[in-house]
Amino acid sequence: MKIRTDFVTNSSSTNFIIISSEELQQDQFAKFLGFTKKSPFWKHIEEAIYELFRDMSEAGDFTSDRYYSNAYTEFEDFSKKTFSEETYKKILKARKEGKKIYYGRFRSEDPKFLSFFCTDSILIENDDIYFDAIECGW
């Protein structure tokens, strides 16, 4: 998703949240997205998930300077202002239940498939994992 302003910018990006009952593994996440190793697209998704895991952080380790130039001091503050109300409620609930919460950001400069996530709007949920990337910022 890109936002039009007077200034052209190529660095559009999307914040995402992943909530998981257990500590999240790369293979598990690929399976959650529905990809099998047999798929001709496996290499693309594998590469994307690798990048995604490398860059994402746990909510507990929230550091305000990571992407947000010290604009937020707390993870709650960040998620409240960044995601939809519904998502924010899910995050609060997950925190209470002691689930794992990961956050991160896709950028349009990322490797192809990851940048596709950035431009697309994704919300996927099953019993174990909740993946929400329908937010947009710079």
Add this chain to the structure above:
Amino acid sequence: MWIQIAIIILGFLASRYSNKFLDQLAKKSLSYNLFSKVKSWAKKLPSVACLNPGSIFINPFEPIQSCDGLSIITIKQQIYRAKLPSQMDWFNALIERYKYIIETNPDTQKFYKLDRPEAEQFLNSLATNLHETCLRDEKLLKTDLISRFYGCNFITHEALEKHLIEFNKRQIASHKKTAKYIPDIFVENHDAKEICRFFLYPRFFWGKFLWNIKKLNFSFLNHLLKLVGIDEFNINGRLGTNDEYSFSNSGETVDSINKTLTDKVECLEKLRNEKLDNLKTVVKPDRLELAREIWYHIRSAAYRNSCNLLEIQKQLDAITKRLVLITSRAGRGKTNFLCDLVDNVIAKRGIPAVFFNAKEMEHNSENLIAFLHKKILPITFETPQECFDVIRAFCQKENHYFTIIIDALNEVNNTALFSSKLEEFISDLLKHDYIKIILSCRTEYIEYRFNNLKSQFEGTLVSIENLELSDCDKDTMLEKYKIFFNISANFYGNAYYTLTGDPLMLRFYCETYGDPSCDTVKDLGAVGHVDKTDLFHNYLDSKIESIVLSDRQGSGVNVGFRKQFIDALMNVISSMIDNKCYGNVRIDNIDAAHLRSINRLLREGMLLRKDIIKGTNPLDDCLDVLNFTYDEFRDYLIANYLIHEIWKKDQKDKFAEFVDSLVETKELGTVSESRVVYYPSVIAEGVGRFIIQIAKQNKLDDLESEYKTAIWYEQVRLDAIFTLDENYISEEDIHYVKDSFMSGVDVSSIIIWELWHRKNSEQFTKLNMEILYSVLRDLTAKQYSTLVNPVFENYMSGRAYARRKNHFTWEIDKLSRMFSNFLSKKPKQQDIKIFEFLIFLFSIPSRNYHSPALDVYDEFIADYPEVAIEQLVANYKIKHLNILLHIVKKLMKLKTKYDIPDFKEIVQYVINKVIDVDENEYNKEHLIRVYYPVFVELNELDDSIFTKEQKTFIDNLKSKVVILDFKTLHSMDEA
């Protein structure tokens, strides 16, 4: 001997009977014996009188007798009729029958609607007999007889079809003969031709229209709409028809389909333009958040689908509209386009149409309908209505439209008079619902002479305003010319664009340097620039040489008549200058001594052409006049004549007088407040440009002062500079180019285009891309938005829907793609300089508001970091602050790996620019928001990079900068 006698006798009889039939026989030089048979048969004919059931009884071999109203049979004819039974019983019966029908039902007057098979049967057998006797073409004879026996308003559909095919074939053949149309080098314009297909053949292309509708796929859009709970968008099956197209169903069905399509496009446009603030009225509350998130996708999908629908609607439009107007500049291939259309669409698909040049109509401008009848049908009619009825019956039977194609409206001599006659003519024709019309005209004539056509017929007009080929088709055209003219050459830069952009120039070029009849291929090597003065000079030489050669072969005489040709041409030019009239030079004004050479040049066809105009004196018959086929060539000759024959021969006053005469005036305003506007005359652009070029090339400084004050000078100067050889360009010219850039996008776009083609700075040492960069560096964002952005903007997809532009454009997506392809071929070090141009395009958005130039430049940085650093550093003083932001960001990124010269100085320059920004130019708040993170990062990178004051400035910004959440961003989007 017998044949000669036969011809004499036939001639005599033909004059006596004033009969075309006999005349034709005479021309066929039949033997006397054969002719006697025909004659004796002909003598019997009064008794085989023929019937025009409309009103009169006609003897085909005698002049038609007039008759009052519906009184059917004259006394004389009754006598013939009395003789009939003994000779042909059936005919009497027939006459009785027709008499009855006509008398009892005056409306049923048209013979062809009656019992035709009976009539035809008899005439066929008669024709077979005659065929055996005189061995004429049986089919033609049948047509002849049928038309003669049944009055003049009878023609079989078969014969009409054949006549039209033959007629159009002859027209095409004459264009081929004069080499105006060479199928081997023709490349079709896809969009224009396709629209014409729908226009010409609705019954058939109705199927393609429905096929195109069925192909549409809205699955992605519908997926998005489903997500936000909006009803599915669809069109298949909603058009309410799969019927065949015909006259009878065309009206209502098409109207309702057209309305459906318009509604659908509106629906998509509504989705596309929906304000985010307004979404709550469009989607349910529980989908509102999601809708806001993904509305961008919906907009994009709706936009693309509405483009697809509009394209299809344009086809429907062509099906229903009645008039096509094709306009383009001279030599862009209008005649070729129409010839191809007639040759390859109309003929092959059997579409009834007639094709002719407007000039053919001009002598008959008083009665264009009568002229048309003569063209369409090989027989004559009592009234126009009879002719239209024949066509109507024909069209109804075949479910076809009848199309009248009139080429080159601009070629008529008295366009002012003709245009009003033409309007009446078209209005009359369009009253007949089975007639369609295609017109072609040069753009400038439409604006000045035929402007009413557009306004008067707006509701039923399809305008084709561009016959320009796609880049890929231009390449094909160039290749075809090279093959046809036996040329091998690598055209690049300016030469490539000059030749592919002007087919007529390409033709001159190939005729000059190539030869279609040659066995060997001429290798011209790499060609980067076309010097027109040189080209025309050589063209003239080669043309004359070929004439001399061919004539020598023929008669072995006339050594040295080369000069005679030049003198003859100069005689034409001098006549033009003396009379201040640059077209239609009367042949009787040419010195008798030159006539032979002129006629020889006319036979050659390419330089001069002979036209016929109506004399100004009513007693005058038509006049033969001369014109140059290519105006630019005429202008070249005029400029040469003025300089060499007038100015150099000390007729300075005459020269000055001519220079002043290249101006026309126009009065504008009201009676009380009128003002006179001066503008360059039609030939000023061409002649002026060549005068400047020749003066500069020959260093005629005295001459320069003669024309510099002329009113047309400023308007042709830029063009002259860009067509001049690099050696003759002065500092003053370069300043002029720079100043002109600021005058508007119509000029800036030309300068960008021209300089782009001079990107080879080794070849073009003075006027090249460096000049463009120096101009662009000094433009503010506001100036950029009016002078540069419009040139590179992306217009709506669907070539046919490109917004009408008055300036040259070059879509940023295409340009970036070209750079990207170039980069992927691993260009050599000396060729990568041109990537600097991308820096100046960083601020140009593509359709998705992304900067493609930035992306490609990133690829370039990855491959050639050192060169990129040099280019970025060289441009850090650019005034456009968005571009500057990207330059700094890129340098900042590069700084982590490479040494950037003067990095600190650059950064300080940039922050000072932001501190002192002109708030009239930029939204400071916005500017700070995008620059702030960069400053923070720069500060983190090197603590000493900013001065104390600058650091305080950054710290103060912190409180002002709010990192925006998506809602704020969306509201900005709305703004």
Add this chain to the structure above:
Amino acid sequence: MLISFGETYLLVIDEKYSREDFLDSFKAESGSWGEFFANRLFSCLFGNTTNLQEEYELFYKEEYADFSIFLEKYHGFNEEVITIITEHSGSMILYGNYGSEGDYDTSQLIEYNEDVIESINEILTQGAKDENQN
């Protein structure tokens, strides 16, 4: 087979090739995002394409003496592309413009990434192989 040139592309496939074949070869879990993505990829590639042989047979046979002349003159394809098409005369040839169906991002993912095109070709040829085996 997907052949990409500029903003346009050709799909050279078996006449019976279907969305199901594509999804089978993509091998995503049923009901997953991967399957949704595969569907989107299929729509993006196959939606709004033109079946060139059908177009020729139905509408342009009278004007152009044979199929390759039609490809050259009507569509403006160069020799290389025409050769590819005529070499696959037994297959169905679909001609498309990237993004014409409105899915800008998916079409960009394909258009600008050669290895994505490679993967798509793997999927398309997989379908062909299965067909042959059956």
